[in-house]
Amino acid sequence: MSIALQTLWHERSRYAAGVLAVAFSAVLIALQCGLLLGLFKITSIPIDHTTADLWIGSTKVQSVDLGKPIPMSYLSRISGIAGVTSVELYIANFANFAKPSGGTELCFILGSNTDRGAAGAATVLSPEQLDALTMPYSIIVDESDLKRLGFLDNPDGKVKINGKEVKLVGTVKGLKSLAAPWVFCSLYTARQLLNLIVPSDHVTYLLARCESPERAKAIAAELRDKYGSDMGTYTAAEFSYNSREYWLLRTKAGIAIGYAALLGLLVGAVITAQTLYSATIANAKEFAILLALGIPRWRISSMVMMQSFWVGVIGVALAYPTCLALRSGAAQVGADVDLRWEVLVGTAAVTISMALISGLFALRSVRTIEPMSLLR
Amino acid sequence: MIPWAGSSSSPSLQGVNLVRTYGDGTARRAALQQVTLNLYPGQLVLLMGPSGSGKSTLLAILSGLLEPDSGQVLAADKGQLLDVWRLSAKQREQFRRKHTGFIFQGYNLFPALTARQQLELVLMWGENVSRSEARRRADEMLDRLGLLPNRHKKPAQLSGGEKQRVAIGRALVKNPTFMFADEPTSALDWENGQKVIELLRDAAHQRGAAVLCVSHDHRILPFVDVYYHLDDGRLEQRPLPVGP
Numbered sequence: 320m321s322i323a324l325q326t327l328w329h330e331r332s333r334y335a336a337g338v339l340a341v342a343f344s345a346v347l348i349a350l351q352c353g354l355l356l357g358l359f360k361i362t363s364i365p366i367d368h369t370t371a372d373l374w375i376g377s378t379k380v381q382s383v384d385l386g387k388p389i390p391m392s393y394l395s396r397i398s399g400i401a402g403v404t405s406v407e408l409y410i411a412n413f414a415n416f417a418k419p420s421g422g423t424e425l426c427f428i429l430g431s432n433t434d435r436g437a438a439g440a441a442t443v444l445s446p447e448q449l450d451a452l453t454m455p456y457s458i459i460v461d462e463s464d465l466k467r468l469g470f471l472d473n474p475d476g477k478v479k480i481n482g483k484e485v486k487l488v489g490t491v492k493g494l495k496s497l498a499a500p501w502v503f504c505s506l507y508t509a510r511q512l513l514n515l516i517v518p519s520d521h522v523t524y525l526l527a528r529c530e531s532p533e534r535a536k537a538i539a540a541e542l543r544d545k546y547g548s549d550m551g552t553y554t555a556a557e558f559s560y561n562s563r564e565y566w567l568l569r570t571k572a573g574i575a576i577g578y579a580a581l582l583g584l585l586v587g588a589v590i591t592a593q594t595l596y597s598a599t600i601a602n603a604k605e606f607a608i609l610l611a612l613g614i615p616r617w618r619i620s621s622m623v624m625m626q627s628f629w630v631g632v633i634g635v636a637l638a639y640p641t642c643l644a645l646r647s648g649a650a651q652v653g654a655d656v657d658l659r660w661e662v663l664v665g666t667a668a669v670t671i672s673m674a675l676i677s678g679l680f681a682l683r684s685v686r687t688i689e690p691m692s693l694l695r
Numbered sequence: 696m697i698p699w700a701g702s703s704s705s706p707s708l709q710g711v712n713l714v715r716t717y718g719d720g721t722a723r724r725a726a727l728q729q730v731t732l733n734l735y736p737g738q739l740v741l742l743m744g745p746s747g748s749g750k751s752t753l754l755a756i757l758s759g760l761l762e763p764d765s766g767q768v769l770a771a772d773k774g775q776l777l778d779v780w781r782l783s784a785k786q787r788e789q790f791r792r793k794h795t796g797f798i799f800q801g802y803n804l805f806p807a808l809t810a811r812q813q814l815e816l817v818l819m820w821g822e823n824v825s826r827s828e829a830r831r832r833a834d835e836m837l838d839r840l841g842l843l844p845n846r847h848k849k850p851a852q853l854s855g856g857e858k859q860r861v862a863i864g865r866a867l868v869k870n871p872t873f874m875f876a877d878e879p880t881s882a883l884d885w886e887n888g889q890k891v892i893e894l895l896r897d898a899a900h901q902r903g904a905a906v907l908c909v910s911h912d913h914r915i916l917p918f919v920d921v922y923y924h925l926d927d928g929r930l931e932q933r934p935l936p937v938g939p
Contacts, residue, residue: 322808322816329807329849604803609820611760612866613792618820690760693799694751694877 323625327633330598334630337594341634341674342641344587348580349642349666350656355567355576357655361497362566363559365411365429368494371438371526372535373403374558375542378551382565383558384427384498386411388521393550397527397542402534407432409439409524410509412516413499418469419476425499426468426480430509431526438526441503443491451488452505456512462490463653464500480512497566532556584669588677591630595681599623603688611690620685627678631671638670639663705771706733707905708873710757713766715749726752727763728928734873734905739896741916742909744925750909751877753925757907758795758875759787770794770873792821796866796904798895800878802858804850810837810861811846814868821869836868837861840894856887863894867902874898874906885914892918 327334360367365383366374375397377387397406409431416426431439433449440449444459451457458480465471468478470487478485480502494501510517517523529535535554542552553561567573599606606619642663646656715727726749734740734757744750755761757768759779768779770790782790804813814833818824824832837843840860850858859879866874876895880888892908892915899906899920908915916922916936924931 322805322812325812326805326807602805604801605805608797608799608803608865609817611758611791611795611797612817612821612869613788613790613795614817614820615788690797691755693797693801693803694755694760 321625323622324629326602326622327626327629330601333598333601334594334626337591337598337630337674337677338634338637340587340590340594341631341670342637344583344673345635345638345666345670346641346645347583348669349638349658349662350645351576351580352662352666353642353646353656353658354649354654355572356563356657356659356662358497358572359563359567360655360657361495363562364494364496364501365441366555366559366562368441368443369431369439369526369555370436370442370528371407372529372532372555373397373527373539373542374553374555375525375527376523376551376553378547378549380551380553380558380561382562383411384413384562385565386523388517388523389525389550391520391522393546394525396546396550397525400538400541402530402538403527404530405438405528407438407526408506408522409526410506410513410517411523412509412513414481414502414512416468416500416502417477417479417482418472419474419478420469420472421476422469424468426502427496427499428480428502428504428509428512430504430506430513433505438528439524441491441494443494444503445489448489448491452503452508454486454488455505456483456485456508457488457504458485458508459489459491459503460487460500461494461496462492463495465490468500481515483512485512584673587670588673588680591627591674591677592680595623595627595630595678596684598626599681599684600687603684604693606685606688607690607693610688611693616685616688619688620682623681623685624675624678627674627681628671630677631674634674635667635670638666705735707736707771708734708757709767709769710753711767711769713753713756713763713768715752715756715761715763725928727756730766730925730928730930732757732923732930734907736872736903736905737899738920739899739906739908739918740921740923741919742907742923742925743911743913746911748925749928750925753930754875754877754907754909758797758873759791792869794872796869796871796874798859798862798866798874798876798879800881802850802855802862804858804861804865806850809847809849810842810853810857810864813861813865817865817868832868833864836864840864854887855883856890859883859887859891860894863891863898867898867904870902871904874904876906876908876910878910878912879908880910880912880915888912888914889918 377389380386411429414426414428416424433452435446539552539554649656710732713727713730716725718724742750756763769776770779811833815829818829837846880891895906896918898904922933922935924933
């Protein structure tokens, strides 16, 4: 065991505050980021829960809910390309939802082909639900939105979208909404409900399936090259990422999270620096002997830095199981904490760096150590 | 082993006309006034004097820890005389690393480290030797001090006398030319104190080190080769007591 680690273990009660401060910072950062990522996953639900490889829409669409209508004639640009196995029409837009209990709510219409295995049909829809949606003006919503849309208060009341009466034929689970509840329906129904926004010879997206995801990338590049001026082509992965990023930046939630994480880091850094400082001062006489014996000061500094590194590593090691436990706690109340590896690795990198920077601040304690103090 | 006491005619460390004052203006006080002192290899030199007489100041100046106001500290190194206080700070650090060992009243051992590791640290950090080499030399030294069975013990598991012997081992393990001991027996009972002073004498007589010991303890006198008394910044060599 290294001398730094041995000292850390021997005087663990002294270093505990620093280790806990690092763990606290790491938990705070990982959970905040995880919660945010979990929350903004909602914005890309239409992409993540369908099976299209390519989304073709208007140019520079920043998020799936911001696509402008494009001419259906673009279909011919895509269907002829080698490697494209199918293309479907997709209509999506915001609409005004008149609740059965009275009052209105904004909703987001997702109108797709209702054939089994269609690229635009949400994967959570059962074959029976897809069949039910073929009935004009039938809709399906997520069960978490039933209350918001007034179905619980008056199950038999009239429901209208953009002034047209619709019928709820089923519910799904796990497709929660943020700004506006998702409303799943057939392409026909969507066209009827959105006829004032999406002209009859237009759609919002064309969804293509390709031979492979790699092929999809190449086709996307090809289409962008050819038609980039008036048509946007996005792979499902990049469109999903763009949608989440757009909402993250648009809502400034990232900044709020950033501040919270920064605050956590600062608190952690101050406590860690203070812990390392006082631990070094506590061993000042032992270090002073080493200096008297001619051992260079940098040896002592590097030991303090090693200690700060280990404080960081142990803090992160404590933080990970805590995060996982808190994630399952959050899942119990329906909050999704997305602790993907990037979050965990990023948190470790940030907090261990913080511990090292705290170590640098604690080095001033090493500068105050003088062998002469042993003779006074 | 051939005793070294008095066998070498040239000093290995000389303090020449050393002056050191503390304070300013009317509060100015001379800690050392034109003090000249030679340390010879193989000699255990005792420096006594009342509190505040400048003993620790003299030890600090001779060992390269405290700069004198004037005067020189000359050390013999490979046939040359080095003026310790004209060396750069880095060179002086190297000088201390190569030549000097220290023992203080407090043992100042790292609480987390075993007896063996206290010695290994000095060798690994000071001389850049490998861990295995440091371990071999540390064990050899602990064996000489009768501490080999205690090599895995941490300071909290050692008695005061054992701790001071580990501290002596830490100072001796690098085979220093000069040993400086500041009140090394004052925290010990006489039985342990006697062992410590015998070890210092062995360092001088058997290893050829020049040992300067600052102490209040008159019981040390029969063990030393030379006895100096410092009072009010002035140094005076005094005769050693005769007989056992």
